[in-house]
Amino acid sequence: MRILSKSGDEIKIIAMPNEKVDRGEYLLIEDETSGNKILTQIYEVSYLDPTGIDEEILRDEVFSSEKITHIDPNNVSSLLTMIKDARLLKGKIRGSIVDSRFTNEIIWLPSRVFSTIKKVSFSEINKYLAKNLKFPVEIGTTSLGEKFYVDASDLDGSLTIITGKKESGKSHLAKLLLSELVKLGAYVFVFDLNNEYNGMMYDKSNNFSDIYNRIVVLEPGNNLVFTLKYIGKRVFTEILTHALDTPAITVREFLKIWDSMNEESDVSIRNLYTKILEYKNNEMVKEALISRYYSIVASKLFANSEYVNFDIKNNISLKPNGAAFVMEMAKVSPLARRMLVQIILSKLINLLEENQIPPVFMFAEEAHLYFDQTYWEDAITRMRHFGIYVTFITNQPDSLDPTVYRQADNIFLFNFINEKDLEMISQASTADSETVKNLVRSLPQKKCLVIGRVVNNLPFLVSVKEVNYKTLGTTKRFFDIKKEIEKVK
Numbered sequence: 163m164r165i166l167s168k169s170g171d172e173i174k175i176i177a178m179p180n181e182k183v184d185r186g187e188y189l190l191i192e193d194e195t196s197g198n199k200i201l202t203q204i205y206e207v208s209y210l211d212p213t214g215i216d217e218e219i220l221r222d223e224v225f226s227s228e229k230i231t232h233i234d235p236n237n238v239s240s241l242l243t244m245i246k247d248a249r250l251l252k253g254k255i256r257g258s259i260v261d262s263r264f265t266n267e268i269i270w271l272p273s274r275v276f277s278t279i280k281k282v283s284f285s286e287i288n289k290y291l292a293k294n295l296k297f298p299v300e301i302g303t304t305s306l307g308e309k310f311y312v313d314a315s316d317l318d319g320s321l322t323i324i325t326g327k328k329e330s331g332k333s334h335l336a337k338l339l340l341s342e343l344v345k346l347g348a349y350v351f352v353f354d355l356n357n358e359y360n361g362m363m364y365d366k367s368n369n370f371s372d373i374y375n376r377i378v379v380l381e382p383g384n385n386l387v388f389t390l391k392y393i394g395k396r397v398f399t400e401i402l403t404h405a406l407d408t409p410a411i412t413v414r415e416f417l418k419i420w421d422s423m424n425e426e427s428d429v430s431i432r433n434l435y436t437k438i439l440e441y442k443n444n445e446m447v448k449e450a451l452i453s454r455y456y457s458i459v460a461s462k463l464f465a466n467s468e469y470v471n472f473d474i475k476n477n478i479s480l481k482p483n484g485a486a487f488v489m490e491m492a493k494v495s496p497l498a499r500r501m502l503v504q505i506i507l508s509k510l511i512n513l514l515e516e517n518q519i520p521p522v523f524m525f526a527e528e529a530h531l532y533f534d535q536t537y538w539e540d541a542i543t544r545m546r547h548f549g550i551y552v553t554f555i556t557n558q559p560d561s562l563d564p565t566v567y568r569q570a571d572n573i574f575l576f577n578f579i580n581e582k583d584l585e586m587i588s589q590a591s592t593a594d595s596e597t598v599k600n601l602v603r604s605l606p607q608k609k610c611l612v613i614g615r616v617v618n619n620l621p622f623l624v625s626v627k628e629v630n631y632k633t634l635g636t637t638k639r640f641f642d643i644k645k646e647i648e649k650v651k
């Protein structure tokens with residue numbers, strides 16, 4: 163391999179046909195004269211159309227290539243094949259290695275003539291980064307076939323996004339990360355839209371999995387209900403305002419009612435109804451109160467009895483070694499979903515403010531289906547401040563605002579075919595857009611580009627590994643189901 167040109171952080175390299183380099187791979191360019199090293203990542207591989215100086219360098223490279231010494235010098239056709247098949251590698255310079263340590267700066271120009279170029283592995287890069295993995299989580303393999311790890315502590319305190327087209331492997335990766343966090347003793351709240359995370363209680367042979375005891379499956383209306391007293395006045399107000407779009411006048415009346423229930427020491431759904439019926443001031447307000455009351459009841463999220471109340475703090479203390487609280491939302495109405503998310507978020511923030519629980523992780527599948535974009539943007543900054551670390555999982559990248567991408571610490575990008583999605587992601591992510599566009603466009607299923615803090619801002623292509631949990635949540639297909647029915651007959 164030989165350097166062709168360098169301009170800014172862009173570098174072009176010529177590679178002979180036998181020097182196979184794939185997109186996404188890292189190369190180390192060592193300047194023999196100075197001993198300096200440059201780390202570069204290849205984002206595009208194409209054929210070379212040599213002209214002028216390119217041709218000169220190419221000819222040089224062909225004749226200096228070791229293989230050529232064994233070839234009959236008159237074997238012109240083989241030379242021509244090499245020239246025709248030479249590759250042009252386009253790369254981004256990520257930094258340099260000075261005194262065996264990685265730095266982002268490159269203040270020198272490598273020698274075109276006296277530089278050697280070789281592939282560099284993930285483990286070697288980690289050595290230059292002096293990165294000691296405190297809580298290693300194996301995610302899969304790199305293109306050189308090495309095991310690829312991230313540090314769970316880089317997910318801690320972070321905003322993470324997992325995105326890609328349908329069935330590319332997003333939820334699979336989310337489950338992999340979740341299982342490792344839980345094994346490390348973390349608490350994770352999952353908004354599960356397909357009721358698929360409960361499969362993690364079992365392995366592929368239907369035996370109990372290694373985290374069977376740490377998965378708490380919560381079904382709204384069944385074992386996930388709350389008393390009004392538990393959720394409290396502040397959270398109740400937030401539900402009215404954000405989830406039920408209640409006008410300010412009506413919210414005020416609700417709060418007056420709340421205060422009078424409080425005086426009677428009977429803050430409950432039952433008493434709320436009695437009080438609304440007694441309300442006489444304004445017919446319009448009364449109607450609004452009643453309609454909100456019916457939405458609250460219809461959500462099935464509220465109960466009168468304290469025995470059935472889902473107490474977050476108690477549930478956390480029942481699982482001293484970590485747990486995932488999986489909230490199954492597939493059968494829940496859109497309005498009840500919004501209410502539930504509001505309750506959980508507000509309640510978690512209350513508990514965290516009062517230092518009653520440790521920081522928690524939250525996995526949100528297709529968040530746009532239960533929260534306004536505008537709300538998330540505000541909530542993300544606040545949530546991180548309080549100690550709620552969110553992972554968004556979505557197949558609609560434009561459902562999250564570009565500002566959310568810019569705030570993201572980690573992004574796991576699976577394949578996109580849609581140019582619009584690709585454009586949007588490449589503009590919004592912290593990695594450069596050439597890398598994102600070129601690497602993500604051709605990704606096969608189960609492979610992703612990892613960007614951000616977990617990879618020290620050195621993007622990596624990773625084939626995500628298999629996990630031994632029962633797979634649920636695959637798209638139901640008419641012909642598969644028909645086959646099953648026929649088998650039973």
Ligand SMILES: Nc1ncnc2c1ncn2[C@@H]1O[C@H](COP(=O)(O)OP(=O)(O)OP(=O)(O)O)[C@@H](O)[C@H]1O
Pocket residue numbers: 326327328329330331332333334335557608625626627628629633635636
């Ligand atoms: N790394 C992997 N190894 C083995 N199987 C995988 C892997 N990634 C995904 N799968 C399987 O591929 C299928 C689709 O994956 P997954 O459900 O994660 O996709 P998704 O991107 O979440 O799709 P959707 O957008 O529909 O939610 C699942 O059956 C899953 O078990």
Ligand SMILES: [Mg+2]
Pocket residue numbers: 332333334
């Ligand atoms: Mg999914």
